[in-house]
Amino acid sequence: MTQTDAHSSEAQLDAATVPSGSTSTTPKPRRIAVLTSGGDAPGMNAAIRAVVRAATFHGVEVVGVRRGFQGLHQGDMRLLGPRDVANIIQRGGTVLLTARSHTWRTPEGRTLGAGHLKAWGVDGLIVIGGDGSFHGAHYLQQEHGIPVIGVPGTIDNDLYGTDHTIGYFTAVETALDAVDKLRDTAASHERIFVVEVMGRHAGHIALDVAVAGGAEEVFLPEEEHPAEHIAQVVRDSAAKGKASSILIVAEGYPGGGEAVARAVEAQTGLDTRLTILGHIQRGGSPVSSDRVLASRLGEAAVLALIEGKSDIMVGRGNGGMTFTPLHETWEKSKDVSRDLYRCAKTLSV
Template structure:
């Protein structure tokens, strides 16, 4: 990368997550701090193809550090999966004088960035933004901590009504491939059982556990279930199965859904977003490209995009044991 960086583009792509705005703000202000121009690209790669750009000075990101969603909007772009689409995008960036890109998103977004970098040698830097925390190379993705708190607050409310009526609730949370949200929010919310994609608990053990819970004198129970759990039944089928096998239980289902993506980011997500944005821009200015900026063991760390895409984010298996002990 011999070319001098004068203008950096920033975009958000894939599912939105709390903290994305704080990251945009950080990228914009770090550019200003280093006297680099910054361009916001709307609606992810689709806006790159359509040339939907906007110059962003430091005042353009006032009062967004605490806002959920993304002011740059997000979208999926089929066109960017084609060479023609990427060509248009490249031409637009060149025409706008953009020298490098910061992509805030998940692994799908990073794949797009990597291909684009490969084809055009265009400097790209990724910031992990997704509530699912399913990205290798970072212990936390933007939005994950916020989503945990959203889930825990909602289950606290459900627990009020569960314990008033001595009921069993199945609460489905996000996480198709990763049980991070279910496992951590489940422990945080005091769930009796937690079903995650990484672990096939089995239906028998679930019934066993619920029986034991009743016998231990608990009057109500919460089971937290990740969307992608391996138990082979969806949450409504599971309800039917349990009611059939444990008629003493009156089961209710709650699917939390998209509310988990929204809301004001937690302090952690805001600070993390600020740190990642600084590092992304400064890494570009140091001539680096094709990395994801993440956090590992509390330190900001770079991981090659390729690894971030291919690697697998692992849950902390010790937490399964903690969960087990907590439901004593």
């Protein structure tokens, strides 16, 4: 569809104000855009679907931006309707594609992207991604006055302002499935297995996998241990009669899984194998929890724009929706659950 075609139906759009009951006097947007940015996460497609269908329900058109901010400053955009997002809720990845854009980090790149949005008659932008993506959205709003809403889509679950992020549940399940299989081999060969999971700056995945997988120890970016402690964990396990051990390491732990595996072998001489799960944790069909979360957040993002909100991230907390200023999502940190960390230590005896 050409840009001219995109504008052909704009005159027919309802310019009514927000639904009855809202206190906002901001005119209801007639057309919004949605993009996915940064690393892909299972459930992004469910969020895209929710944005398109919730917007359609409220009489708002949606423009899909392909390849994230890179596509935005290139003008790679098209109108999306309910049928365009049929049968994608169960698919991993993102049908809009994603990319990291160096150009968007410059004022010139953002100016170009803002020009494309305005040319398409877009009244607001929904960005599905992590903190880097939210930086780009925040500066777009600050510099060009285009309302933006962030939807937390990252498997690391490291964004302040929401209990969980889209893709996290699926990543944990994928990693746990691998750990369960590795434990069978570890027990059969009486080996030590060090398993590195994703989490560059946070240990949420590692901690959940460690507890659910019955690991003997978990190593998090939030808790650094000396090499002597790493080896002592294995010695203690052996002293308790354990012939094999599973050690879970977040990739952001200093030196990652390789450092832990080296420390174990160097100080114990035990047969130790390292498995780095890597990007398989990003792929696959999203589990039900991610589909439900993404659907709720996608709808909430549309309603937030309709209600005149901007420069915020929608999230879930304490059983309800939360709204966090975008800048707080990277300025404030989200710690791992210390109760769960204690639980992992307690249950490893």
